[in-house]
Amino acid sequence: MELLLSGLKLLTALIILPFAAGLLFLHVIPGEKKRWHMIFITGWLIDMSAFFLISLICMFFIKQKSFCFCSGIFSVTEFLLCAAGIFYAVKKKELKGIFKKEIRTEGYLNRRNLPFIAVFALLLAYILYGSAAYDFFDTDNAYYVTQSLIAQQQGAMYTMLPYTGGVTALDYRHALAVLPLYFAYLADFSGIHATILQKSIMPFFIIPLYFICWYEAAAGFYKKEEDKDSLSIPFFMCMMAVFLIYGNVSAYTAEHFLIARTWQGKAVFAGVAVPLMFAGLLKLGDEEKNIYPVFLLILTGILSGMCSSLGTILSAGAVAGGALILALVKKDIKTALKGFACCIPQLLYMILYVML
Amino acid sequence: MWEVFRLNLITVKNYAGEHLLFILVAAAFIYLLISEKDKKNRALFVYLPAAILMISMFPHVRMLFARFIDEGDTYYRVLWLIPSGAVLSFAAERVFRKKKIAGLIIMAAAVMAAGSSMYGSEAREQNMISASENPYHLPEEAVQTARIILEGEEGHQLKAAVPPELTLYLRQYDTNIYLAYGREVLMGYPMENDIFMALNVSPTDMASLKEAGRAKQVSFYVVYKDQEFKIRPEEAGLNCRGETERFSVWCDEEELEEMRAINFYYR
Numbered sequence: 243m244e245l246l247l248s249g250l251k252l253l254t255a256l257i258i259l260p261f262a263a264g265l266l267f268l269h270v271i272p273g274e275k276k277r278w279h280m281i282f283i284t285g286w287l288i289d290m291s292a293f294f295l296i297s298l299i300c301m302f303f304i305k306q307k308s309f310c311f312c313s314g315i316f317s318v319t320e321f322l323l324c325a326a327g328i329f330y331a332v333k334k335k336e337l338k339g340i341f342k343k344e345i346r347t348e349g350y351l352n353r354r355n356l357p358f359i360a361v362f363a364l365l366l367a368y369i370l371y372g373s374a375a376y377d378f379f380d381t382d383n384a385y386y387v388t389q390s391l392i393a394q395q396q397g398a399m400y401t402m403l404p405y406t407g408g409v410t411a412l413d414y415r416h417a418l419a420v421l422p423l424y425f426a427y428l429a430d431f432s433g434i435h436a437t438i439l440q441k442s443i444m445p446f447f448i449i450p451l452y453f454i455c456w457y458e459a460a461a462g463f464y465k466k467e468e469d470k471d472s473l474s475i476p477f478f479m480c481m482m483a484v485f486l487i488y489g490n491v492s493a494y495t496a497e498h499f500l501i502a503r504t505w506q507g508k509a510v511f512a513g514v515a516v517p518l519m520f521a522g523l524l525k526l527g528d529e530e531k532n533i534y535p536v537f538l539l540i541l542t543g544i545l546s547g548m549c550s551s552l553g554t555i556l557s558a559g560a561v562a563g564g565a566l567i568l569a570l571v572k573k574d575i576k577t578a579l580k581g582f583a584c585c586i587p588q589l590l591y592m593i594l595y596v597m598l
Numbered sequence: 599m600w601e602v603f604r605l606n607l608i609t610v611k612n613y614a615g616e617h618l619l620f621i622l623v624a625a626a627f628i629y630l631l632i633s634e635k636d637k638k639n640r641a642l643f644v645y646l647p648a649a650i651l652m653i654s655m656f657p658h659v660r661m662l663f664a665r666f667i668d669e670g671d672t673y674y675r676v677l678w679l680i681p682s683g684a685v686l687s688f689a690a691e692r693v694f695r696k697k698k699i700a701g702l703i704i705m706a707a708a709v710m711a712a713g714s715s716m717y718g719s720e721a722r723e724q725n726m727i728s729a730s731e732n733p734y735h736l737p738e739e740a741v742q743t744a745r746i747i748l749e750g751e752e753g754h755q756l757k758a759a760v761p762p763e764l765t766l767y768l769r770q771y772d773t774n775i776y777l778a779y780g781r782e783v784l785m786g787y788p789m790e791n792d793i794f795m796a797l798n799v800s801p802t803d804m805a806s807l808k809e810a811g812r813a814k815q816v817s818f819y820v821v822y823k824d825q826e827f828k829i830r831p832e833e834a835g836l837n838c839r840g841e842t843e844r845f846s847v848w849c850d851e852e853e854l855e856e857m858r859a860i861n862f863y864y865r
Contacts, residue, residue: 357699358698358702372716375729375730376728376729377729377731377735377737379725381781384766384770388769391772391773395772396773404769404780405769405782406776406778406782407769407773407776407777408776435734437735441733441734441735442733442734456683459684460688463643466636474691477687477698478684478691480702480706481686481691482683482687484709485682485683485709486683487715487716488619488709488710488713488715489683490714490715490718490720490721491615491713492615494677495615497683498716508675512675517684520681520684523642524639524642527637527638527642528638551667552667552668559650560650560679564642567646567649568641568642570641571640572637
């Protein structure tokens with residue numbers, strides 16, 4: 243019974259509240275069909291950005307039990323964003339619309355697709371089974387997982403030593419990567435042990451999210467293709483699943499990190515932030531006049547900063563470089579300017595990093 | 599300069615490993631370079647990866663990376679920006695557009711042959727992977743040891759000196775267990791840590807370990823059951839709290855009594 247309650251609480255904090263927050267941006271997300279996955283991703287990124295701000299403020303300004311404050315303030319924020327999203331959708335009379343069958347599936351499930359979708363589902367099930375059934379030896383878990391557990395059990399945000407225990411001064415620079423504290427928040431909210439949450443449950447969220455983000459990138463890639471058919475994207479997704487399983491050619495590849503260390507910031511950067519950057523850049527490269535790509539890239543930049551300090555610089559480089567190349571190829575300076583504007587959060591992060 | 603460039607080449611070679619998967623990716627990249635017509639797709643999946651690879655080869659970029667981001671061996675993470683899986687998958691889809699099912703089978707077989715599975719025999723040989731024994735994904739013995747240490751000791755922290763292999767796991771189970779030494783000592787200079795030397799030198803003198811431990815507020819000691827002892831734990835006045843398959847947990851009851859009352863640990 244307790245397990246069921248914890249599961250429901252986790253579902254609420256991780257899926258339902260972010261989805262409702264995404265409803266706030268229904269009119270910004272492009273496409274006549276408001277796809278559920280983009281509503282969820284937008285809402286989740288907004289919640290992550292809010293968590294980033296709240297956790298930094300609590301970490302820098304509250305001296306005792308800062309995590310308890312952070313957790314409380316962020317819970318309230320999540321509920322407020324959720325309420326705002328639902329209120330907005332009801333006011334614009336869009337709420338019923340997003341539940342319509344055509345919009346949910348985009349007429350996507352048909353006889354031709356079924357074999358590919360079945361293969362993809364099997365591959366995904368295999369990957370998730372592997373994550374649940376196997377331990378991957380990695381000594382970095384003694385740092386990242388323990389930091390989350392310290393936040394949950396001791397209420398301290400990066401002010402206790404993970405390897406031995408005991409109090410330490412806040413390392414301001416490395417404290418900017420707050421993803422372990424987000425997992426601690428989820429653990430605290432749902433009552434699940436932070437280690438169990440990260441190692442046994444988070445792969446079931448992050449790995450499907452990896453595929454959803456690449457699905458969105460593929461949708462952008464195939465948008466204008468004249469000779470594409472409805473099997474292009476399913477084929478692509480099956481290939482990506484095979485590549486993820488067989489990408490362990492060295493201990494350095496992103497695929498190795500995503501499976502062996504799914505819950506660490508570097509893996510979330512490589513698995514979630516990188517495909518979102520490509521999805522955003524593909525949308526930026528479209529002719530449509532829409533603010534959404536800028537929005538998506540800014541939020542992805544903030545997520546990259548949350549994942550690791552390295553992620554900030556890499557994401558800024560990729561987005562700025564990608565926007566510049568897009569501008570050169572399409573001979574349109576506005577694309578480059580939009581791309582550079584998306585790197586403002588990373589610039590602020592780096593200024594903060596250097597100042598601290 | 600050339601030395602750094604050579605290091606960059608070694609980084610790429612190590613990233614690609616000893617398998618042929620990235621040769622497939624390179625072939626896919628060349629195919630997209632020739633056949634991709636759409637401008638934005640070319641910009642992002644042909645020109646951008648090429649630019650990232652070329653820029654990362656510049657020695658100055660690596661030197662800036664080492665200066666401002668990380669001095670250690672983490673430069674390979676720049677290569678995560680190259681979407682190798684996506685490039686391969688897009689090229690494969692285009693080549694096999696007319697015969698998708700056959701194409702998927704052929705390409706999947708190619709990737710399986712050229713790559714290396716996370717769950718395969720190679721990963722097992724390198725001891726990277728093992729069956730998980732509990733939802734914490736920690737060795738079961740480490741969890742049992744932690745439970746023995748914490749039994750009856752709710753509401754306060756306690757400090758333990760444990761063999762090196764357990765230091766990675768105990769605090770992932772419960773952060774109320776403080777450690778006399780942890781991974782940072784093992785990565786640095788363990789010979790300078792007196793508790794480490796007292797515990798891990800054979801034959802072990804538990805009396806001098808207890809004395810060194812008391813100076814650092816240590817109240818629990820975990821030793822191997824088959825360890826050689828100069829002075830045994832029970833002779834040193836320690837109380838056995840429990841045993842697992844390979845370890846036995848001993849407690850300095852007087853120190854624990856004191857620390858329960860104070861519950862403050864200086865480093």
